[in-house]
Amino acid sequence: MDACLDLTGQTIEVIVGAKKHVPFTIHENVICASSQFFKKAMSGEWSEAKSRSVRLADEDPDVFHIYTQWLYHDTFPVRVDKPGVEGNAEYLLLAKAYVLGDMLQDGNFKDAILDAMVEKTESKLSNDTTLFPVGPVIRHIYDNTMESSEARRLLVDLYTEHGRGDWLRKRASREDLPKEFLYDLVVAVLDKRYWRYPTRAPVPDPCAYHQHKADNSICYKNRLAQKPRKRQRT
Numbered sequence: 001m002d003a004c005l006d007l008t009g010q011t012i013e014v015i016v017g018a019k020k021h022v023p024f025t026i027h028e029n030v031i032c033a034s035s036q037f038f039k040k041a042m043s044g045e046w047s048e049a050k051s052r053s054v055r056l057a058d059e060d061p062d063v064f065h066i067y068t069q070w071l072y073h074d075t076f077p078v079r080v081d082k083p084g085v086e087g088n089a090e091y092l093l094l095a096k097a098y099v100l101g102d103m104l105q106d107g108n109f110k111d112a113i114l115d116a117m118v119e120k121t122e123s124k125l126s127n128d129t130t131l132f133p134v135g136p137v138i139r140h141i142y143d144n145t146m147e148s149s150e151a152r153r154l155l156v157d158l159y160t161e162h163g164r165g166d167w168l169r170k171r172a173s174r175e176d177l178p179k180e181f182l183y184d185l186v187v188a189v190l191d192k193r194y195w196r197y198p199t200r201a202p203v204p205d206p207c208a209y210h211q212h213k214a215d216n217s218i219c220y221k222n223r224l225a226q227k228p229r230k231r232q233r234t
């Protein structure tokens with residue numbers, strides 16, 4: 001949002017949603033100063049400029065509402081401190097808002113959304129824990145953004161820096177973990193480990209992978225050591 005909101009000039013109507021057609025009335029100056037999409041749509045060549053009405057059939061009115069709240073009040077109307085599914089639903093709403101910001105070509109809005117996500121990872125929930133975005137949030141971002149997306153990078157960084165195996169094992173279903181995310185994450189984790197511990201770690205004890213389990217004394221290597229081994233020609 002601009003520091004000095006320009007409430008002069010005319011308003012336009014934005015009709016949002018496929019099933020429900022929810023109308024929003026917004027100042028043209030306000031939305032065009034923030035969104036390149038609207039700036040183009042209202043630039044004169046398009047029919048939207050004449051009708052002063054823009055139809056966003058593929059967008060969710062609840063998500064567009066978040067955008068208008070931010071445009072006019074510089075805030076997000078959501079703030080859930082409940083753990084689990086409800087807390088994650090808020091992340092999902094932010095993820096959807098981010099994708100909307102991509103479509104509207106509003107860089108400041110996208111930045112503000114990512115800041116809200118980071119802030120949410122730092123804020124304590126009602127049960128004194130913190131919550132990071134899990135499965136469906138990752139899926140939504142990866143399904144709807146480009147490879148170079150900053151939102152993808154944030155998710156990978158959050159997992160690389162703070163993640164635990166349980167986040168994937170227990171909190172996410174496998175269908176919600178896109179292959180590209182897992183690839184990005186593994187690369188980031190390996191790089192991080194390498195640069196933090198660049199000296200080579202000791203090779204693991206090979207017996208750790210043998211069939212004999214705990215009792216190393218019955219290892220096949222010991223058996224061979226006891227018998228003199230015949231040399232065989234190949």
Ligand SMILES: [Zn+2]
Binds near residue numbers: 206207221
């Ligand atoms: Zn062994």
